[in-house]
Amino acid sequence: MEIDEIQLEAEEAMQKGVEHVKHEMKGVRTGRANASMVEMVKVECYGAESELRSVAMISAPESNQLLIKPFDPSTANEIAKSLEKANLGMTPVVDAKQIRLSIPSLSGDRRKQLMSSVKQMGEHAKVTIRNARRDANKHVDAAGKDKDNPVSEDDVKGAKDEIQNLLKKYEGTVDKLVSEKMSDIEAV
Numbered sequence: 001m002e003i004d005e006i007q008l009e010a011e012e013a014m015q016k017g018v019e020h021v022k023h024e025m026k027g028v029r030t031g032r033a034n035a036s037m038v039e040m041v042k043v044e045c046y047g048a049e050s051e052l053r054s055v056a057m058i059s060a061p062e063s064n065q066l067l068i069k070p071f072d073p074s075t076a077n078e079i080a081k082s083l084e085k086a087n088l089g090m091t092p093v094v095d096a097k098q099i100r101l102s103i104p105s106l107s108g109d110r111r112k113q114l115m116s117s118v119k120q121m122g123e124h125a126k127v128t129i130r131n132a133r134r135d136a137n138k139h140v141d142a143a144g145k146d147k148d149n150p151v152s153e154d155d156v157k158g159a160k161d162e163i164q165n166l167l168k169k170y171e172g173t174v175d176k177l178v179s180e181k182m183s184d185i186e187a188v
Contacts, residue, residue, distance in 0.1 A: 003143060003151060003159045010136035010163050014170040017128035021174060024121050028114055030184040033060035033103050038068070043082040045075050052079065056099075066090075066101040073097035106185070114185050122178035126171055133167045 026036040039053035052058065056070040056079060068083075070076050073096075080092040080099055090101045106114070137160055143149075144156040 003140060003155060006136050006139045006143065007159060007162055007166070009139075010132050011166050013132035013135070014129045014166055017125045017132065018170055018173050018177070020128070021121050021125035021177060025118060025177060025181050028118055028121075028181060028185070030106075030114075030181070030187070032063050032184070032187070033066045033101075035060060035066065037103075038066060038083065038086070038088065038101065041082055041086045041088075043075070043079050045072075045078055052082070055079065064103045064105070066103065068092075068099040068101065070097070070099075111185055115182050118178055118181045118185065122174050125174045129167060129170045129174070133163050136163045 026034075027040065035053075035058040039051065039058055041052040042049050043052050043055055045055050052068070055072070055075060056068045059067050059069075061067050068079060070079055076094050076097060076099055080094050083090070083092040083099070083101065088101075090103055093100045093102075140151075140156055140159045140163070143151045144153065
């Protein structure tokens with residue numbers, strides 16, 4: 001395997017780790033209303049299970065309230081039941097053809113739990129990124145020892161340095177995401 005391919009695969013794996021943690025953090029509740037808090041909730045409509053975002057429009061008219069407008073108003077009750085089952089800590093109120101979710105303010109203990117959870121998500125992402133570095137370094141070492149198409153020691157060292165720089169870049173991105181989410185959680 002070429003060294004450029006190894007570096008490219010390592011970077012792709014690191015990017016996937018960052019994208020995964022971004023996706024995970026979208027579902028973490030903060031003090032403000034955000035459509036991503038509920039868009040992944042599964043709703044039983046028309047005999048099939050769908051994500052809420054595919055059967056309704058979700059908006060945040062106020063900082064502490066979500067408004068869900070079903071594309072088909074007759075599904076409002078099914079959506080409300082699904083939101084209750086999702087155990088989000090919010091009680092849906094069916095208001096004619098739409099559903100309102102009031103978001104209660106977070107208690108101090110709940111903020112600590114959420115911050116701990118966000119830190120843990122960040123650590124899992126960093127482990128994924130470090131595993132990508134480890135695997136890439138193994139492939140670079142193997143390329144350096146390949147008898148058919150040997151790679152010089154300088155190229156091996158340069159590739160490992162480049163992989164280490166990628167690691168620092170993506171770990172920094174994860175740290176930034178974690179600190180932004182933590183400040184969102186701390187905001188009242």
